[in-house]
Amino acid sequence: MMGMLCQLRGYKRTEIHVYIGKYGTHVLFIPIIRVMGITYQQSGVDIDAANRLINRIKEPIKQTNRPEILTDVGGFAALATLPTKFQQPVLVCGTDGVGTKVELAIEHDRHEVIGQDLVAMCVNDILVYGAEPLLFLDYFATAKLDIAIAERVISGIADACKQVGCALAGGETAELPGLYAPNIYDLAGFCVGVVEKETLDVRKNVQVGDILLGLASDGPHSNGYSLIRALLREHKAPDSILEEMLTPTRLYGPAVLSIADSATGMAHITGGGLIENPPRMLTEDLAIELSPNVWEQPESFKWINAKGQLEPIEMLRTFNCGIGFVIATRAEDSAQVKSKLEGGGERVYNIGRVVASGARPSSDSIILTRE
């Protein structure tokens, strides 16, 4: 019987659904299970702490609200109308995680950065289509819910959503002791954006001679962290390098949307780095001539390169190497687009141009094709 009790004391599953509710509050739903006289609270979950979590994340989430988000009593799902300005709205939906960067953030007690990584990994993907981010949902799963950590993570998600004008309309928090390593959590994000169909059709017209503008990254963002962590286990990195590795993925949102109408193609530099992502905007008859020496790589990439002794092409295939987002424009528009992006706070480099497939590289450039 005691064995039974012990087993059942181990039973816990917390489900927290945070939805923007009818009265501007957020429903936090924790089933309180009473098993053989042992309540859920006695078995270790601190309901007061959970209530503190609601109170703390309520305000940052509320700050992300948009007029399109509809309110509902039950909170089974997030409801939204479409922004009225769209004639023929196209939904652009993305999902992503943050990879093993979450482990680095956990190791260094930097739970407030990883929320922006999550939002940026999803939202930067939909920006490629010129889509305006409308709403975001998160999935947060952990072995054992630590309220203080959850607050920092979810507040970080909310702050990043606010920066890109996207409502944090819901989320799922799951406590799954058997699935996750102790003290570890994983995150998945889901984003819905909207774009005008006509604009979307017009944008896919990259052609030979288009200029590629590269927007500076803030560090490795959320890619290549298994390699980074392998190197960090062998070498102590200077504080400034580590700081760059812990800097969240840059939110290109407002700046990129301001020039989306002048872009003929866009690419988020994510897994596959500068080698594999820019060609994703191409049709098969085109290639990209990339000049990888025209911008200076942030210090963290120099450190990774020195310690990892990667071949240059492998550096470019694994990391953004200083360029987090790429925009193609007609040559005649490029100066204006660059200046507008700079006005929006971006550092912008002319990193290459679109060429015919089969073109030969110069001595300081490489040719990228779809593969």
Next chain:
Amino acid sequence: MMGMLCQLRGYKRTEIHVYIGKYGTHVLFIPIIRVMGITYQQSGVDIDAANRLINRIKEPIKQTNRPEILTDVGGFAALATLPTKFQQPVLVCGTDGVGTKVELAIEHDRHEVIGQDLVAMCVNDILVYGAEPLLFLDYFATAKLDIAIAERVISGIADACKQVGCALAGGETAELPGLYAPNIYDLAGFCVGVVEKETLDVRKNVQVGDILLGLASDGPHSNGYSLIRALLREHKAPDSILEEMLTPTRLYGPAVLSIADSATGMAHITGGGLIENPPRMLTEDLAIELSPNVWEQPESFKWINAKGQLEPIEMLRTFNCGIGFVIATRAEDSAQVKSKLEGGGERVYNIGRVVASGARPSSDSIILTRE
């Protein structure tokens, strides 16, 4: 140097983005990393196996396609227009996981059931609003990708999407060795549905006298599995009971949508069971009188009750106890709605009615209120 090599041999992150691509094929993206002469393939990832995975999941995914899904070269995100029949479309977006049921499925090598659980947990939530499921995205994260298992899981997701008429428009597969326990994976799902704004406004009008119809569940679905697994560690369950516990969450999709116009309120019986979910359709002046003895509980719940010795109210708070979805209708419509649902393959019970808050229960009923 060898230490370095060993460290770097351990580096792997597979990212597989499956999107419906331009030519009806699906982009599977695996960065091949060459570090100090060691290619990714040499370090353990079987590219041929990955290609087999693409070929195997291509067909089930293709089967879920809908005319609204737009094709794109780059595959950074999933694109969809809205079904043309909607005048004022409202998006209904949900996210969920499957909790620790995934562990039971893994233990019993039943990877093909858990995909339907994932889809049903998300889609049944949006059905509550009468929303037509449009597209689904999945997040599949594991310590080490097993191609054969991934195929079974993703095919299961695709099959369930097809059953509810929802496009499996994309997904993220991440290999994260440090985050997950060995041989374990977790799943998160994300669903976008659409409903006419006017219909949504009309539906929220539950009133005193409405009849509650309960749709039979196929077993515990995806809730209460931490408790179920605790009991299974102490007691051997008969095969038929275990089979019920491994039966996927029922997809209420087509049947519920066929009667959505006659529903005054709906509830998916998920975490919180029959105690906490039905009241989510109520305004504060209303309550529900539930008659928990009018249907026979499936065998698995009797077994759980016998072995767990839970108080009846805790059984109802933890499990669906045989009722997976609840629909409120006007009393005069209830016979027709019931018959239509039965025509759609559902087993339906009159499980209670809507009463004024403050009403007293009878000897064989309980009163449920919003908390």
